[in-house]
Amino acid sequence: MPQANDWPSWLTDWPEAEARQRFSAEKHGDYLRWQAAIDAMPALEAGALQLSQAAVGCDFADASAEQIQQLEQCLQALHPWRKGPFQLGSVHIDTEWHSDWKWDRLAPAMGGLEGQRILDIGCGNGYFGWRMLGAGADAVVGIDPTLVFCMQHRAVQRLLDHPNHWVLPLGVEDIPASHRFDWVLSMGVLYHRKNPQEHIKQMYALTEDGGKCVMETLVVDAADSLYPQDRYARMRNIGVIPNLTDLRQWMTDAGYQNIELIDLSPTTTEEQRTTSWMRFESLDKSLDPRNPGLTVEGLPAPLRAMLIGAR
Ligand SMILES: C[S@@+](CC[C@H](N)C(=O)[O-])C[C@H]1O[C@@H](n2cnc3c(N)ncnc32)[C@H](O)[C@@H]1O
Known part of the structure; x- marks a missing residue:
C-alpha cells in the first residue's frame, strides 16, 4: 500500500493516477517481488537522519543482529543499487557509483538550499535528493521511469520517513510545465534524450x-559533438555527446543566462565499479584494456561536464 505522503499534494496537475499505476504487477513483472521485500523489512525506529555525510541514512536505537540481517536481505532484493552510498544502521550499501563524489563537485556551486523546491530529472533512487535536503532544501521531487530505483527510494523512505522527498515513476516527457522549481537538475540524462535541445527547453520551462x-x-573534448552510430561504452540509446560549445549554445538558446562550467571530470573506475550491491559489469568492462582513454568501441572515454545556468 502506498504511504499517506507518497505524492506531493501541491503537484495537482501532474499525472498522479498514471504514476500510481506504474507501481503494479501489470506494469512491471518484478513489482510484487520488490514490494514483498519492502514489506518484509523489519520495523526499525530511525534516530537522527544523516543527510550531510557521504553515506546517507540513519542509526537505529535498538536493532538486533537478526533484524539487521533481515534488513540487508530485503534491500539486496532490490538489486542493482547504482547510486549511493547509504548507511542504514550497520548496513552499508556500497553502490556502483560513488555519487558522493559527484555531490562534492556540485554542492559548493549550489550553496545553501534553504527554502528551495527542487526537481531532479532522472534522479535514480533519489540519492542526490537526500543530499540536497541535507543542504537545507525545502522539498525535492525526483522523477525516474526505472521502477526498481523508485522501489529503492520507497525502501529507504520507509526507514527515513521524510515528509518532503519523493521519487515518482515518471519520465520527463510525462510531466507538464505547469509547475516551476527553484532548481531543476538533469544529471546523466541528456545523452539518452532523442532531442537534447528540446530537453533543455523543457528544463527551462520548469525553472x-x-x-x-x-x-x-x-561531453567530448573535440571540435564536433559526437553522434555515436552504435553503442557508446556499451550503452545503447546514446543520441549525442555534445562538446562544450554546443552544450552552452543549447542552454543559451533555451533562455538560460550566466552559464558557468563548474566541473569537468573524467569518470574513473574508482567512481563507477562493480560492488556486492551492483553485481553486473561496470565501467572497467566498457574501456579499452590497452588504452583506458578509449571506450571498447574506440571512442573517447567518458568525460562529464557540470554546468549551471540561471533563468
Ligand atoms: C545515468 S543515470 C543518472 C542518475 C543520476 N541523475 C546521476 O547523476 O547519478 C540516468 C537516469 O535517467 C533515468 N531516465 C531515463 N530516461 C528518462 C526520462 N525519459 N526521464 C527521466 N529520467 C530518465 C534513468 O532511469 C536513470 O536513472
Whole structure:
C-alpha cells in the first residue's frame, strides 16, 4: 500500500493516477517481488537522519543482529543499487557509483538550499535528493521511469520517513510545465534524450524566474559533438555527446543566462565499479584494456561536464 505522503499534494496537475499505476504487477513483472521485500523489512525506529555525510541514512536505537540481517536481505532484493552510498544502521550499501563524489563537485556551486523546491530529472533512487535536503532544501521531487530505483527510494523512505522527498515513476516527457522549481537538475540524462535541445527547453520551462538549472552530461573534448552510430561504452540509446560549445549554445538558446562550467571530470573506475550491491559489469568492462582513454568501441572515454545556468 502506498504511504499517506507518497505524492506531493501541491503537484495537482501532474499525472498522479498514471504514476500510481506504474507501481503494479501489470506494469512491471518484478513489482510484487520488490514490494514483498519492502514489506518484509523489519520495523526499525530511525534516530537522527544523516543527510550531510557521504553515506546517507540513519542509526537505529535498538536493532538486533537478526533484524539487521533481515534488513540487508530485503534491500539486496532490490538489486542493482547504482547510486549511493547509504548507511542504514550497520548496513552499508556500497553502490556502483560513488555519487558522493559527484555531490562534492556540485554542492559548493549550489550553496545553501534553504527554502528551495527542487526537481531532479532522472534522479535514480533519489540519492542526490537526500543530499540536497541535507543542504537545507525545502522539498525535492525526483522523477525516474526505472521502477526498481523508485522501489529503492520507497525502501529507504520507509526507514527515513521524510515528509518532503519523493521519487515518482515518471519520465520527463510525462510531466507538464505547469509547475516551476527553484532548481531543476538533469544529471546523466541528456545523452539518452532523442532531442537534447528540446530537453533543455523543457528544463527551462520548469525553472522558476530567478531559479537555476544543473546540467550534467557526458561531453567530448573535440571540435564536433559526437553522434555515436552504435553503442557508446556499451550503452545503447546514446543520441549525442555534445562538446562544450554546443552544450552552452543549447542552454543559451533555451533562455538560460550566466552559464558557468563548474566541473569537468573524467569518470574513473574508482567512481563507477562493480560492488556486492551492483553485481553486473561496470565501467572497467566498457574501456579499452590497452588504452583506458578509449571506450571498447574506440571512442573517447567518458568525460562529464557540470554546468549551471540561471533563468
Ligand atoms: C545515468 S543515470 C543518472 C542518475 C543520476 N541523475 C546521476 O547523476 O547519478 C540516468 C537516469 O535517467 C533515468 N531516465 C531515463 N530516461 C528518462 C526520462 N525519459 N526521464 C527521466 N529520467 C530518465 C534513468 O532511469 C536513470 O536513472
